[in-house]
Amino acid sequence: MIVYTDTVDDIDASQLTGFFVDWGWPAHPTPETHLRLLQNSAEVVLAIDDETTQIVGYITAISDGVLSAYIPLLEVLQPYQGRNIGSDLVRRMLDKLQHLYMIDLLCDAGVQPFYERLGMQPATGMLIRNYNQQTGTG
Numbered sequence: 001m002i003v004y005t006d007t008v009d010d011i012d013a014s015q016l017t018g019f020f021v022d023w024g025w026p027a028h029p030t031p032e033t034h035l036r037l038l039q040n041s042a043e044v045v046l047a048i049d050d051e052t053t054q055i056v057g058y059i060t061a062i063s064d065g066v067l068s069a070y071i072p073l074l075e076v077l078q079p080y081q082g083r084n085i086g087s088d089l090v091r092r093m094l095d096k097l098q099h100l101y102m103i104d105l106l107c108d109a110g111v112q113p114f115y116e117r118l119g120m121q122p123a124t125g126m127l128i129r130n131y132n133q134q135t136g137t138g
């Protein structure tokens with residue numbers, strides 16, 4: 001069974017294996033760095049397989065706590081995709097952020113229908129990517 005939590009207090013880096021790989025990040029954070037970014041996020045929701053205690057999906061938000069939040073990361077491990085875990089993570093995060101005015105994220109055009117079904121609308125954005133910082137250790 002998949003269980004959800006919104007705290008990282010009892011999470012160990014060993015529960016965070018397999019992320020960023022299928023997503024195609026050539027250089028990606030280690031489980032320890034992944035845990036640090038979860039700890040530093042304003043809000044997180046984690047999906048845990050209670051049989052293995054492994055984290056199989058997560059979503060993060062950073063926020064000013066007044067008007068705005070940005071959702072930088074959402075991922076479900078490949079063997080667990082297509083089971084509504086990603087949708088559940090987004091719904092739970094949007095619920096946690098509903099007191100804010102702006103809730104933004106960037107995604108590829110192909111994923112827009114996924115977010116539209118969860119109540120979000122397409123927008124235009126801008127970005128910079130410092131690829132030499134992709135491991136999060138800089």
Ligand SMILES: CC(C)(COP(=O)(O)OP(=O)(O)OC[C@H]1O[C@@H](n2cnc3c(N)ncnc32)[C@H](O)[C@@H]1OP(=O)(O)O)[C@@H](O)C(=O)NCCC(=O)NCCS
Nearest residue numbers: 023074075076081082083084085086087106107110111114
């Ligand atoms: C995007 C992602 C989180 C979805 O997680 P998931 O648990 O598979 O999502 P769900 O099971 O809730 O999917 C619900 C629907 O969205 C669709 N969907 C999922 N991922 C999609 C994608 N990348 N592009 C288009 N549609 C997608 C599914 O086909 C499914 O549609 P269906 O019910 O008609 O079959 C997952 O595919 C993932 O981790 N991808 C790699 C990382 C990534 O792209 N993250 C998003 C960055 S913006």
